[in-house]
Amino acid sequence: MNRQTLEKFYRLKLKKPLKSSAKRSLVVEYFMNRDRHFSVEELYNEIRKMNFKISYSTVYRTLNLLTKLGLARECIFKDGMLRFEPVHGPKHHDHLVCERCGKIIEFEEPKIEKLQEEVARRHKFLVDWHRMELYGLCAECRKKEKL
Amino acid sequence: MNRQTLEKFYRLKLKKPLKSSAKRSLVVEYFMNRDRHFSVEELYNEIRKMNFKISYSTVYRTLNLLTKLGLARECIFKDGMLRFEPVHGPKHHDHLVCERCGKIIEFEEPKIEKLQEEVARRHKFLVDWHRMELYGLCAECRKKEKL
DNA sequence: TAAAAAATGAAAATGATTTTCAAAATCAAA
């Protein structure tokens, strides 16, 4: 997420006009500095730890805004908890999720995406978006497993 | 799901022994007769409509049992609501989900599964299970779209 | 038949997220 996100954020038009606000900017800034999946609680705690006063309501509201604006993406893995990740560009990626340590690895595999399109065509289905997650053990956890 | 499921169900050993019970059997039977994804509420209402008295607790408990026994699988799509589907065999499948009408189409694509394994190998990751869902418009909804 | 174990259902608890609403902050004229 680049430096101009905050300005970009306020330039973007929604149904309703946005007033600039310190609290919201705070959330956007901390969001900007994340580069991986995080839970709302994590972000909330991080901001709190810095002695900024903020409410969960505002954190949720701002993250939902960022999502509508296309700057954030919701990720809901097996545990069912809402997470967000910054959207860095038009490139799509999918996830490997370690069921032991929770680590999340991102990957891209164009060959799979091609085949997905083929499956869709076969069913005369028009794909808007997809999600694919592979759950299992990461390299580190496999090593520990063997000891 | 075949006829012997109910017996199979009671034969399976869990941590705790199961007593046979009419209410639970009821849920298992209605579950058996489903062959697609359903919400807990749907199953509950179906049983209720037949004038059987049953509680949500028992429906939830039984479905969780069936899941532990490997006879049911949890499916959580974009809407975040818990659904179950009967497990018919060892064959795995993935889903196309229509965002307009909610229809769910199942598909298998061994070529994708192979590539998933390759991705995993590349990351020294051991895959236990995965989920893949393609969201978009089904054939029917596309037609209506065009009119 | 009696005692032990498990199942049931109503109601309460849970817990993450959203909503409400009154007060505070921001903005846009005048």
Added chain:
DNA sequence: TTTGATTTTGAAAATCATTTTCATTTTTTA
């Protein structure tokens, strides 16, 4: 500026699907 309209905020309440509790009933075992 001042004013008045609009938006934002946060605490508390509402939501809502799912789980848990617990007193009672049912099933199994002895």
